[in-house]
Amino acid sequence: MTGQALQASDRPLVDQHDVALLDLDGVVYVGADAVPEVPRIIGTAAEAGMRFGYVTNNASRTPHEVGEHLRRLGIPALDNEVITSSQAASRVLASRLPPGSSVLIVGTAALAAEVENAGLRAVWAAAERPVGVVQGYHPELSSSMLAEACVAVRAGAFWVATNADSTLPSPRGPLPGNGSFVQVVARTTGATPVVAGKPEPAMHTECVLRTGARRPLVVGDRLDTDIEGARRAHVPSLLVLTGVARAADLLAAPPGQRPTYLAADLGGILAPQPGIERSDGLAQCENWLVRERSGSLQLTWAGDGDGSDAVHASDQAAVDCAALRAIAVLAWDVGTTQTVAGDQAARGALTRLELAAG
Numbered sequence: 244m245t246g247q248a249l250q251a252s253d254r255p256l257v258d259q260h261d262v263a264l265l266d267l268d269g270v271v272y273v274g275a276d277a278v279p280e281v282p283r284i285i286g287t288a289a290e291a292g293m294r295f296g297y298v299t300n301n302a303s304r305t306p307h308e309v310g311e312h313l314r315r316l317g318i319p320a321l322d323n324e325v326i327t328s329s330q331a332a333s334r335v336l337a338s339r340l341p342p343g344s345s346v347l348i349v350g351t352a353a354l355a356a357e358v359e360n361a362g363l364r365a366v367w368a369a370a371e372r373p374v375g376v377v378q379g380y381h382p383e384l385s386s387s388m389l390a391e392a393c394v395a396v397r398a399g400a401f402w403v404a405t406n407a408d409s410t411l412p413s414p415r416g417p418l419p420g421n422g423s424f425v426q427v428v429a430r431t432t433g434a435t436p437v438v439a440g441k442p443e444p445a446m447h448t449e450c451v452l453r454t455g456a457r458r459p460l461v462v463g464d465r466l467d468t469d470i471e472g473a474r475r476a477h478v479p480s481l482l483v484l485t486g487v488a489r490a491a492d493l494l495a496a497p498p499g500q501r502p503t504y505l506a507a508d509l510g511g512i513l514a515p516q517p518g519i520e521r522s523d524g525l526a527q528c529e530n531w532l533v534r535e536r537s538g539s540l541q542l543t544w545a546g547d548g549d550g551s552d553a554v555h556a557s558d559q560a561a562v563d564c565a566a567l568r569a570i571a572v573l574a575w576d577v578g579t580t581q582t583v584a585g586d587q588a589a590r591g592a593l594t595r596l597e598l599a600a601g
């Protein structure tokens with residue numbers, strides 16, 4: 244059930260999955276603020292019986308701090324529903340090292356707390372002869388902290404990175420993320436860490452263990468972490484377009500990063516997923532038809548009239564997503580992402596999807 248990308252679902256996703264594992268930044272919030280409508284959507288899905296895991300690769304905040312952030316936004320999250328890469332990394336360490344082993348912390352007090360929760364001893368200097376090193380994001384990471392890590396890793400300590408994201412989004416554009424600092428230690432020592440965070444399987448294992456999910460749905464905004472992580476764990480995924488991934492990224496996605504489902508935003512969990520009709524050089528989703536025409540993909544409105552339904556739809560974003568579904572499956576098939584509009588309605592949709600030529 245997870246192999247094929249962009250599947251149909253006759254029933255709303257909320258009826259098919261017991262737990263939604265939500266990525267946070269770009270799905271639930273952007274920066275400090277909630278994505279519009281998300282608190283209401285989570286409330287509605289919870290009333291229908293869905294449970295949630297709030298999943299983040301960021302290791303610098305405790306589950307309580309993340310939980311407080313979510314509650315400030317009006318989302319009734321419990322601290323024990325927050326799952327961080329610090330927890331996944333600590334479980335990896337505890338599975339490999341005897342209880343009480345010393346682990347050097349390169350990161351925040353939040354990371355140290357999770358290491359201690361896992362029955363290990365957090366230390367801050369290589370002189371304490373740690374048998375493990377855990378490295379996570381610290382907003383004021385210093386060169387001397389990296390030096391401690393290099394000494395301990397070179398002495399043979401088991402090295403785990405909470406995550407390998409090379410950048411961190413910021414209002415000023417991408418800034419160095421944990422993965423970039425991990426590279427400093429790797430280049431200095433010649434060693435390679437075990438990585439716990441998405442898309443690595445340790446993170447998904449942590450989510451399932453902590454939520455008890457039987458039929459989880461992974462919801463994310465990034466193809467290379469959220470969606471790839473779900474595929475590697477053989478779990479269905481929903482890509483939302485409220486964060487990093489744009490329509491053009493979906494068209495260019497390699498097979499290992501193609502989502503099971505697609506929606507404009509988290510509201511997609513409350514709805515069915517429309518099917519896509521396929522035939523040679525042709526794809527149709529709802530009222531949109533896509534044809535291969537001399538190396539490009541031509542989108543046209545196949546519904547009644549001139550497509551003014553599409554232009555004035557009450558749920559414009561869902562109508563546009565139907566167009567994107569049809570374009571994506573054909574793009575993956577024929578290996579082109581070049582898209583052209585066949586009529587006025589298509590021009591509007593491609594412009595909103597940022598796929599219009601030029």
Ligand SMILES: [Mg+2]
Pocket residue numbers: 266267268269270463464465486
């Ligand atoms: Mg995200």
